[in-house]
Amino acid sequence: MTRPIAVVGPTATGKSDLALDLAERLDGEIVNIDAMQLYRGMDIGTAKLPLAQRRGIPHHQLDVLDITETATVASYQNVARADVEAIMARGHTPVIVGGSMMYVQALLDDWDFPATDPEIRARWETVLAERGTVAVHEALRAADPVAAATILPTDGRRMVRALEVVELTGKPFAASAPQIGEPRWGTVILGVDRETAELDARIDLRTSLMFDSGLVEEVQGLIPKGLRRGQTARRAIGYAQVLDYLDDEYDLAEARERTFIGTRRYVRRQRSWFRRDQRVHWVDGADPHLADTALAIVRDHSRTPQQESITNP
Template identity: 40%
Template sequence: MKEMIKLIVIIGPTAVGKTKLSIELAKRFNGEIISGDSMQVYKGMDIGTAKIKKEEMEGIPHHLIDIKEPYESFNVAEFQQKVTEWIKKISAKGKMPIIVGGTGLYIQSVLYDYEFSDAPSDEDYRNQLEQLALHKGNEYVHELLKQYDPESAERIHPNNIRRVIRALEIFHCTGETMSSILKRQQNVPLYDAAVIGLDMDREVLYERINKRVDLMMKEGLLEEVKALYNQGLRDYQSIQAIGYKELYAYLDGETSLEEAVETLKRNSRRYAKRQLTWFRNKMDVKWFDMTQVESFEKKVEEISAFIEGKLKIKANR
């Protein structure tokens, strides 16, 4: 039997410390990092997506960052295909592929052989739903999804209107819900993977999220959003990202800057909660508590030992 490619996966909610850990593990296990974040693919969206800075990379190659323009779409099937290619390339060089990110379904689609391309489409129906969203709002279309596929409605945020519409389109074309199609997928692992989940005390995590948003604002998030806004970019998948849509509301004059920042913090906290729920319910994860930040080195040792045991390899120390 052909030996499976070894793979390290680091998941967890926003602001939990995935980036810092990934660099340490890449150094120890001779790795290259693949972003598992559905929004870091977009150019010019650096601060709001918490994209790693060049100086933070410490020479570790990073992939699947800045590969799309903000007006382009990006979906789970394309992510699956690109990540699969990168895993093969990195492994062929004798290096360790390390996926780092917080987009649950995207990462799950790579670990297990999910089929996304088979579901049929209906362009007329899709256009109807897009018009409905335009005239009656995203919430209205999301309510339709709730009626037909409550599980998908729970998982997909109303502002991710493209995925809401796709879920409705699948039901319209097949009479079957997207969630039942996903359940039917065979959860047969494609890789010899060590999946590491990072978590921390909820209050500590929420405080970190609030501070991160304040730091993003200091680093120029508003200017970054203004640049997109001034290009006339609107109603694109990228602009639905947390950190962008809230500040668009401010730039549209719908809310004050202070209110927009508070909404951004609240939406980020809610997103972190949804991420954790997804990872806990859908994936086989070894969890590590990152609450005690001062014991980071010790935590890296503990996680490295887990990887060594799981993948039967030795770390560079």
């Protein structure tokens, strides 16, 4: 089959291993859909698979941005869709893997992004820099109460984008939301999750391993390359906390704890987001036969109506 498979869900559930297993069995190539793994040099803190662990399987959309560049959903949409279609044209199966929620929608759903206006955006970014997220949130609440209620009041970058869209289009931010329907290319969407207590323990272990494996040193090496100037990269969970530690905001133990808490909070958001999507076929990351279970779902979903009637007369 060449129909794409998307492996989505919360962080630390085991998506990467499942994606590798599926790609091996289906002659696949992997397309990353984790926004922070787009950045060169951000390896430890994003749990990016080292080259030696990729089993010789081609990976796309890894290490494609400098840390000073701003990752955007719109730019990702264009290049990732081209990657998926090129993989299918080669007769291989695209296996899309990651947990960046809006990036998943941009790739799989009909989503046309409003144009940008550098002057409008710069004006609101100045407000954000000088007066903080509270001021931006108040402005958004006045311009678009629905958007203000749905966007986290700490997500300054998204609030700036909402204000830009409202000012550009004269319409609510929700008017530019993606249209949910049949996934692009007939993609089979698999969601990987785990029991909450088990997942929290995995996040805790993963956080400890990152710090023990040199996350602080990785951040120190990225600072001369412009990490502090990056609008997106410097806000990544783990990197932001280490930067604060290096600035003597708190000690290393607190940086680690804040990274764990930030990851756990993000996982809850991911779970809530993906659980709302009725197209997702959920699997248990703790299933000892996970790859077989997932492959059975993929093959069942890929049968034609005629095959279905033969199997279930």
